[in-house]
Amino acid sequence: MATALKINGKTHQVDLPDDVPLLWVLRDEVGLTGTKFGCGVAACGACTVHIDGEAVRSCQVALSDVWGDVTTIEGLGTPDAMATIQKAWVDHQVAQCGYCQSGQIMQAAALLAENPSPTDEDIDDAMQGNLCRCGTYPRIRAAIHDAASKLKEA
Amino acid sequence: MGRIGKIVRRTFLIGSAAIVGGVAFGAYYVTRPAANPLKPTKGETALSPFVLIDQQGVTLFAPRAEMGQGVKTTWAALIAEELDVDLNDIRVLHGPAAAAYYNSALIGESLPNKGYDISNFQHNLGEALGVLAKPLSLQVTGGSTSMKDGFERMRMAGATARETLKQAAADRLGVDRTALTTENGAVIAPDGTRIPYTELAEAAGKIEPPEVALRDPSEWRLLGKSIPRVDVPAKSTGTATFGIDVRPEGLKFASVRMNPKLGGAMNGFDASAAETMPGVEKIVDLGTGVAVIANNTWLAIQAVEAIDVDWGDAPYPSDTDALFEHISKAFDDAPNSTMRDDGDVDVLPEGATEITADYTVPYLAHATMEPMNATALYTGNKLDLWCGNQAPTLIQMRVANTAGLETEAVDIHTTYLGGGFGRRGELDFGEIATKVAMAMPGTPVQTTWSREEDMRHDYYRPGAMARMRGAVMDGKAVLIDGKVASQSPTQQAVKRYTGFSGGGPDKVLVEGFFNQPYAVPNYRMSGYISDLAVPVGFWRSVGNSHNGFFHETFMDEMAHAAGRDPLDFRIELTKPVYAPAAGCLEAVKEMSGWTGKTPDGVGRGVAMAYSFGTPVAQVIEVVDEDGTIRISKAWIACDVGLALDPAIVEAQMISGMIYGLSAATQEEITFADGEVEQYNFPDYDALRMQNAPVTEVRILETQKYLGGVGEPGTPPSMPALGNALFDLTGKRARSLPLNTQFDLLV
Numbered sequence: 084m085a086t087a088l089k090i091n092g093k094t095h096q097v098d099l100p101d102d103v104p105l106l107w108v109l110r111d112e113v114g115l116t117g118t119k120f121g122c123g124v125a126a127c128g129a130c131t132v133h134i135d136g137e138a139v140r141s142c143q144v145a146l147s148d149v150w151g152d153v154t155t156i157e158g159l160g161t162p163d164a165m166a167t168i169q170k171a172w173v174d175h176q177v178a179q180c181g182y183c184q185s186g187q188i189m190q191a192a193a194l195l196a197e198n199p200s201p202t203d204e205d206i207d208d209a210m211q212g213n214l215c216r217c218g219t220y221p222r223i224r225a226a227i228h229d230a231a232s233k234l235k236e237a
Numbered sequence: 238m239g240r241i242g243k244i245v246r247r248t249f250l251i252g253s254a255a256i257v258g259g260v261a262f263g264a265y266y267v268t269r270p271a272a273n274p275l276k277p278t279k280g281e282t283a284l285s286p287f288v289l290i291d292q293q294g295v296t297l298f299a300p301r302a303e304m305g306q307g308v309k310t311t312w313a314a315l316i317a318e319e320l321d322v323d324l325n326d327i328r329v330l331h332g333p334a335a336a337a338y339y340n341s342a343l344i345g346e347s348l349p350n351k352g353y354d355i356s357n358f359q360h361n362l363g364e365a366l367g368v369l370a371k372p373l374s375l376q377v378t379g380g381s382t383s384m385k386d387g388f389e390r391m392r393m394a395g396a397t398a399r400e401t402l403k404q405a406a407a408d409r410l411g412v413d414r415t416a417l418t419t420e421n422g423a424v425i426a427p428d429g430t431r432i433p434y435t436e437l438a439e440a441a442g443k444i445e446p447p448e449v450a451l452r453d454p455s456e457w458r459l460l461g462k463s464i465p466r467v468d469v470p471a472k473s474t475g476t477a478t479f480g481i482d483v484r485p486e487g488l489k490f491a492s493v494r495m496n497p498k499l500g501g502a503m504n505g506f507d508a509s510a511a512e513t514m515p516g517v518e519k520i521v522d523l524g525t526g527v528a529v530i531a532n533n534t535w536l537a538i539q540a541v542e543a544i545d546v547d548w549g550d551a552p553y554p555s556d557t558d559a560l561f562e563h564i565s566k567a568f569d570d571a572p573n574s575t576m577r578d579d580g581d582v583d584v585l586p587e588g589a590t591e592i593t594a595d596y597t598v599p600y601l602a603h604a605t606m607e608p609m610n611a612t613a614l615y616t617g618n619k620l621d622l623w624c625g626n627q628a629p630t631l632i633q634m635r636v637a638n639t640a641g642l643e644t645e646a647v648d649i650h651t652t653y654l655g656g657g658f659g660r661r662g663e664l665d666f667g668e669i670a671t672k673v674a675m676a677m678p679g680t681p682v683q684t685t686w687s688r689e690e691d692m693r694h695d696y697y698r699p700g701a702m703a704r705m706r707g708a709v710m711d712g713k714a715v716l717i718d719g720k721v722a723s724q725s726p727t728q729q730a731v732k733r734y735t736g737f738s739g740g741g742p743d744k745v746l747v748e749g750f751f752n753q754p755y756a757v758p759n760y761r762m763s764g765y766i767s768d769l770a771v772p773v774g775f776w777r778s779v780g781n782s783h784n785g786f787f788h789e790t791f792m793d794e795m796a797h798a799a800g801r802d803p804l805d806f807r808i809e810l811t812k813p814v815y816a817p818a819a820g821c822l823e824a825v826k827e828m829s830g831w832t833g834k835t836p837d838g839v840g841r842g843v844a845m846a847y848s849f850g851t852p853v854a855q856v857i858e859v860v861d862e863d864g865t866i867r868i869s870k871a872w873i874a875c876d877v878g879l880a881l882d883p884a885i886v887e888a889q890m891i892s893g894m895i896y897g898l899s900a901a902t903q904e905e906i907t908f909a910d911g912e913v914e915q916y917n918f919p920d921y922d923a924l925r926m927q928n929a930p931v932t933e934v935r936i937l938e939t940q941k942y943l944g945g946v947g948e949p950g951t952p953p954s955m956p957a958l959g960n961a962l963f964d965l966t967g968k969r970a971r972s973l974p975l976n977t978q979f980d981l982l983v
Contacts, residue, residue: 099533100515107535111490116482117475119655120534121606122688126918129606156475165474172473176465176884179305179892181472182479182606182655207927214918216606216656217305218895220929222888 086146090115091158101147106130108146109155117156117185121214128213131186132156138193140212156185159192167237168192171230179217187213191227200231274335282442284398286337287316287391290438295320295327295422300338301387302378302627303331303468304657305892306947307885310466312387314459314882319395319452321419322434324459329467334629334649336374341390342382343375351577351752353815353847374630379662379775381849381945384881388943389451396449398441405441406432414447463884468653479655480625481610485681488612489518491673492537493684494546495526497693498911499772502549503527511540520544521676528673534685542687551911552770557700560908561597564702564767567722572763574742577751580759582706582718589708589715592798594791596705597972598783600906601698601776602913602921607655608691609666613674614681615640620647621681622671625654627662631734635664636671658896659775663696664733692921693913696774697906699724699767703787709799714757714810719791721750721784722765726773749781749848749952753788754815755807771908777896778951781848785952786901786959786973789844793960794969802833803960804843804856811845817876817940818845821854824874824935829856838862840965846952851944852876855894857930857957859965866965867982868898868958871930876937877944886946887934893950894932899923901955903976903983928982 085096088108095113104123109115109132118141121129125140132141135151160166165173168191178184187210194201194209201209206224215223275283275298281291289296297320299312313329332338399419406424407414409432416427423431454461471477496503506527508520516536521528527544531537554560585591611624613636620640626632629649637644654661670684686694701723708716727745732738743764751762776782796806804826812819822845825831835841838861845854858870873890880886903922907914915921959970962979976983 100536103533103535107533111533111535114484115475116478116484119479119606120481120608120685122918123538124688124917124919126922127606160474162470162474162476165470169473173465173469176463176469176888178466178469178472179307179888180606180654180656181305181468181477184472185475188473210926212925214606214923214925216604216658216896216899216923218892218899218924218929219888220895220924220926221891221932223926 088149088153090153091155097146099146102145104142105132105144105146105149105153106141109141115155115157119182119185121183126214127183128190129183129186131189131213133189133193136193136196138190156189159188166192167233168195168230171226171233175222175226175229177219177222177226179219183213183215187215187223191223191230194227195231195234199235201227272337274333274337282438284401284438284441285394286335287394288320288398290434292435295322295434297327297329298332299329300332300335300376300629301383302625302651302654302657302661304378304625304627304654304661306889307466307882308378308383309468310464311384311882311885312391313467314464315387315391316395318457318459319392320399322422324464324467326422331651334376334633336376336630338376340375340377340382340386342386343377343380352850353752353754353818353852376628376630377662378627378657379659381947381949385850385943385945392451393449396451397446400449401441401444401446402434402437404444404447405437408440460881461879463882466885477653479607480612480623480652481607481655481683481685483612483623483650483652483683485612485614487680489530489532489677489680489682490534490537491521491528491530491682491684492534492541493523493526493528493669493673493686494541494544494690495694496548497913498548498551499694500552500770501911504547504549506544506546508544510545511543514540514543519676521673523669523672528669528684530673530677530682534683538687553911555911556909557907560769560771561700561702563769564700564722567765567767568704568720570765572720573766574744574747575761575763576742576744576747577760577762579757579761582716582759582761585708586710586715586759589710590798591706591708592794593706594794594971596703596787596790598701598786599973600700600771601900601904602692602695602906602915603656603658603660603776604692604921604923605656605658605660608686608688609660610683610685611667611670612681612683613670615671615674615678617678618642618646620671621650622647622667623650623652624667624670625652625657625661626667627654627657628664632664632667636667639668639671640675658777659779660695663774688918689916692915692917696726696772698776698782699726699771699773701783705787705791707791707795709795712799712801714755714795714799716759717757717762717791719750719762719787720765721747721787722767723783724769724771724773725766726775726779728766729773730775745780747780747784749784749846750788752847754818754847754852755810756813757810777893778848778948781846781948781952782897785844785846785848786955789846789953789956790959790971793842793956793963804831804833807843807845815847815852817937818847818852820937820939821845821852821874821876824937825854825856825872828872828874828933828935829858831856835964840961840963842957842960842962842964844953844957844960846949848949848952849945850942851946851949853890853949853953855953855957857954857961859958859961861965862982865980865982866962868928868930871932873932873950874935874937875946875949876940877946878940878942879938880936883936886936889946890934890950891932893948894954895924895929897951897954898958901958901973901975902981903974905974922983
């Protein structure tokens with residue numbers, strides 16, 4: 084039986100077993116490959132998406148358990164119309180290999196939605212589940228602070 | 238053994254000693270130009286393998302693996318600098334696997350010199366030998382060589398294309414070429430008329446390219462400046478295509494399991510449970526492993542894990558202790574190399590104090606963020622392979638062999654790499670994906686490894702041991718006698734790539750050991766190879782990754798024994814030999830406000846390592862916070878000769894350091910029953926936001942040659958941290974990782 088999912092504002096009918104994680108529905112069924120597979124055990128954060136605005140590890144949410152509207156990195160902004168947080172990522176030249184950055188950005192976006200003025204400690208707490216093997220942490224931190232101030236100006 | 242095997246063997250002889258024969262041999266091949274791999278269709282003109290122009294615009298080719306180090310941007314900038322195009326207005330592509338895209342800097346690195354001390358003759362010899370990479374088709378990204386390789390050649394590619402386009406315009410206008418200028422993708426006529434390159438390309442393609450001189454660096458618009466990376470917008474919006482993201486029409490999804498007893502046989506398997514699982518389309522017997530093709534990657538992973546496999550034993554001692562016992566036995570044999578032997582280390586100078594120390598570091602995994610994967614489409618007489626890889630021509634030859642095709646029938650599509658660190662220079666992921674796709678001809682199949690499969694089937698940084706003996710007198714080091722033992726990634730890799738065993742002195746095993754710029758009168762450094770079958774490979778900074786820890790921890794121990802400040806002790810020893818290294822040490826001294834004294838609860842350590850042509854000094858500060866030790870700050874100074882893009886150099890220095898600190902603090906691959914005991918990130922983690930230090934970088938440009946930047950940040954990080962912990966606690970770490978000895982914030 085097909086399951087209906089609302090992803091980035093659009094409804095998709097998905098015909099896969101109930102226990103397939105949202106990550107693999109997005110990547111292999113819906114064709115939204117911006118959300119990445121890193122570990123499959125919620126240890127790296129590369130698969131982070133929003134469900135009703137909350138940052139979740141999509142590798143741990145079964146298809147039948149998706150409780151709300153899904154937003155992926157593609158729904159946050161596009162190369163021609165970037166979200167403020169994405170623009171900050173570009174301004175600070177954060178990405179190196181770039182593989183973890185979709186998850187980093189989705190996690191950071193959820194942090195800023197909840198806490199418009201995060202301290203360094205708030206950033207440590209919110210971002211420590213997101214692994215980056217290139218070690219881009221200093222620029223991620225700078226980009227989050229910058230996005231926070233730009234969002235306040237807006 | 239094929240032709241390539243023979244040629245590669247000659248090359249490695251060059252690396253060892255037989256230089257003259259090698260050059261003569263190479264001269265025959267290198268006089269023949271490599272074919273241009275770009276096949277322009279109607280309306281396109283390929284002015285060289287690196288510049289293609291059509292009606293839509295200019296495309297530059299950067300045929301090096303973009304794995305985060307920024308090579309796509311700086312490579313394109315080298316061409317654009319001379320071609321006069323704006324990076325925002327052009328496309329940059331990786332291009333196909335091709336001999337024309339050989340790495341000219343890789344072979345010169347294998348010459349048996351120390352690097353920092355080479356004469357102009359040796360430097361030129363290294364460059365001359367570099368052309369050997371063309372007949373060898375060595376299109377490889379590694380060894381921090383891309384900028385050394387591309388610096389002259391790519392500017393020349395841009396300049397030649399520019400002058401050819403100008404000649405086409407001159408012919409059209411009936412004026413002399415010297416009367417014309419170029420600007421932002423167009424030739425400018427004397428009357429100011431702009432003729433876009435796109436209108437001139439077809440005519441330019443028929444003109445013999447003129448001789449050109451390169452512009453003076455004072456005229457540079459792009460090089461030497463921090464410019465926006467061409468890959469960053471896509472990587473910030475989820476639109477960059479990594480290997481795991483390719484989606485050819487009709488794609489199926491597979492996953493694989495190989496023997497966790499690495500290199501062991503597969504005695505048989507029972508896939509009856511997997512066959513009926515949801516989404517499963519086919520079970521594939523790979524001979525040495527199994528794969529499942531399904532309609533979804535996760536379903537393929539579930540099914541492949543449900544296969545009951547009878548695995549054969551590992552061809553090496555089954556646990557970590559037995560492996561290191563075996564490695565230590567290598568010290569009993571003759572050394573494989575003694576690439577430094579100054580003075581007489583057998584005689585202790587009168588009045589000197591002798592010290593000794595033994596060190597051990599573990600096997601390490603690369604753990605790239607993107608697990609190994611590749612996508613293949615096999616049709617019977619043609620093979621397409623999509624993957625992030627560091628060696629397109631090598632992988633092309635390998636999978637052609639796997640599929641029983643000529644290399645010309647194999648197209649390699651190189652995507653972005655979700656991390657490389659040396660892992661994606663291997664060929665296994667491409668070979669496995671090819672075998673899987675051959676089970677379903679005509680259908681593209683993407684084979685993705687689970688994280689567990691990736692971590693437990695790596696080509697590991699080998700575990701290594703060192704035995705150090707030294708002597709100090711009057712506050713100076715007067716003797717160092719060092720021995721390092723480990724498996725040889727180079728010998729194993731040569732065998733993997735070519736099928737024959739490489740021999741001779743292994744420079745890579747002792748890099749960072751024999752070639753450190755310290756004035757010590759009695760100085761002997763030897764390498765011992767331990768022959769074990771654990772798969773080992775090239776891990777960011779390779780031999781330097783363990784030798785940096787051995788050499789620079791021992792340097793600290795000697796400074797301590799000499800009663801000297803460890804930073805001043807090093808500056809004194811490097812200054813007479815290689816001023817740029819001393820300059821880096823002086824820079825971190827100033828940046829960190831180093832006084833040699835730290836308050837209670839704070840420790841500082843320093844290390845300097847010269848690798849890939851770049852000296853790097855680091856000071857690391859640790860703080861005791863209620864019994865837990867945090868790495869709070871770091872200062873890095875490097876001398877790269879010329880910083881082609883300072884923001885990228887800075888990023889690579891921090892990245893290399895964090896990669897090293899991640900390993901030093903907590904990473905270790907161990908074995909039990911012949912299998913790797915670490916499965917996933919909870920068993921093999923890295924630094925994260927909360928425990929990465931606040932870091933300041935200073936880039937110096939005093940040395941004569943262009944140094945590498947992707948790897949040199951790694952070697953000094955591990956000893957700098959260990960030395961800081963000694964400063965804080967008085968406890969000397971002679972093995973890694975450190976979280977087994979200290980209560981670190983990890």
